[in-house]
Amino acid sequence: MPKVSEGVYFIEGQDEMIPDSHTYVLGDPSSRDLSLVDPGLTRKGSYKLDAIKKMGIEMESIKRVIMTHTHLDHIGCLTEIQKRIPSLELWVHLEEARPLEQGDERTVYGMAMFQQMCQAQYGLKPGAYAFPVDRKLRDGEKLGLGGIVWEVLHIPGHSMGSIALYEPSQKILIPGDVVYADHAIGRFDLHGADGKVLRKSLLRLAELDVKVLLPGHNQVVKKVPPGYIQKTAQQWEPYLT
Ligand SMILES: [Zn+2]
Ligand SMILES: [Zn+2]
Numbered sequence: 001m002p003k004v005s006e007g008v009y010f011i012e013g014q015d016e017m018i019p020d021s022h023t024y025v026l027g028d029p030s031s032r033d034l035s036l037v038d039p040g041l042t043r044k045g046s047y048k049l050d051a052i053k054k055m056g057i058e059m060e061s062i063k064r065v066i067m068t069h070t071h072l073d074h075i076g077c078l079t080e081i082q083k084r085i086p087s088l089e090l091w092v093h094l095e096e097a098r099p100l101e102q103g104d105e106r107t108v109y110g111m112a113m114f115q116q117m118c119q120a121q122y123g124l125k126p127g128a129y130a131f132p133v134d135r136k137l138r139d140g141e142k143l144g145l146g147g148i149v150w151e152v153l154h155i156p157g158h159s160m161g162s163i164a165l166y167e168p169s170q171k172i173l174i175p176g177d178v179v180y181a182d183h184a185i186g187r188f189d190l191h192g193a194d195g196k197v198l199r200k201s202l203l204r205l206a207e208l209d210v211k212v213l214l215p216g217h218n219q220v221v222k223k224v225p226p227g228y229i230q231k232t233a234q235q236w237e238p239y240l241t
Contacts, residue, residue, distance in 0.1 A: 001025065001051045004212065005170050007148045010220060011048045013040055013073075018118070020044040021074040021216045024174055025052060025062075026165075027146020032061040035145045036081070037165065037174055038074040038216060039065055042122045045077030049084055064089040064134070066143075068176025068216060069162040070096045071190075072108050072118060078131065089134035093154060096161030097137075103130030107159055110190035137163060155205060157198025158186035164205060171211035179205060181219035183232045188240070199240035202233035 001009045007028045013020035020041035027034040034057070039045050049059065062085055067075060070092060082088055092100060099107050108129040109115035118124060137143075139154035143165075150165040158177045165174040177186035178201055185202065188195040206229040213221040213228075221228075233240075 001055050004214065004220065004222075005172065007031075007146060008167075008170075008172060008214070010214065011051050013217060014044055014047065015217075016041075017121075019073045019217055020076075021177075022214070022220075023048050024214055026066075026148065026150070028148075029055065029057050029061065031146040032058075033146040034062045036062060036065045038068055038176070039077050039081045041073045042076035042118070042124070043080065045080035046084075048077075049081065059085050060087070062088065064091055066091045066137075066165070067093075067096070068164070068174065069093075069159040070100055070107050070129075071110060071159060071177070072114075072129075074176070074216065075108060075129065076122075079128070090131055091135040091137055092133045093152075093161035093163045094136040094138055095154075095156065096159065097133040100129070100131050101133055103127050105129050106191040107161075110187075139163075153204065155201035156192075157188060157194055157196075157201045159190065160192040162186075162201070166208055166210075168209070171209050172214060173205065173208060173210045173212070174214045175205060175216075177216045178202065179213070179229055179232055180215040180217060181213065181221050183228075183235055184218070185232060185236050195240040199233060199237065202229060202236070202240075206230040206233055 009025040024037040141152040
């Protein structure tokens with residue numbers, strides 16, 4: 001499990017026909033208070049937990065899962081993870097906690113066609129993605145996670161309840177699927193998505209001082225050039241209407 005910086009670890013997603021999100025492990029292992037950010041796609045949980053175990057970390061040290069958002073490629077393997085760590089808490093932004101608790105799976109699958117495809121591919125029954133949420137996150141909250149304080153930013157547009165986690169002292173940003181390396185941004189054609197809203201969220205992220213970008217997919221960027229997110233937002237502006 002590669003270390004990004006103090007108390008921040010990275011487990012690369014294993015994309016197949018459907019992408020699998022990266023998982024970030026937050027917290028100093030000695031704190032025994034670790035958080036998993038985005039466990040990943042259906043059937044893509046066990047190898048990630050095995051990677052953590054190989055570091056000599058006990059599963060009981062993992063206290064919670066924090067979702068940047070609840071698309072299938074991020075939340076798909078949650079049941080698998082919960083089976084191995086029954087005491088695990090689930091933290092989700094308020095806007096996506098509500099449908100998740102009610103079993104409204106439109107956000108999870110994003111579109112009806114994808115829902116049918118995934119249900120057939122993985123043998124998932126309707127209602128497979130209904131979960132009680134232990135903590136409903138709000139914009140501006142500060143979370144003390146295993147010795148490090150992270151700020152929650154609500155950045156809708158890719159999905160209704162997308163959040164970023166930001167750590168100002170090391171200038172680390174975990175933006176989920178809102179912005180990636182190579183000036184790419186998240187899709188804005190899925191259920192609950194909105195290009196105009198995504199633009200606003202990008203501009204909000206552009207105000208942060210970001211040195212390390214840890215997105216949900218593709219490359220991790222350890223030296224983010226100044227103005228990177230601003231430039232990304234500008235390039236996409238004509239499409240974000
Ligand atoms: Zn997504
Ligand atoms: Zn994703």
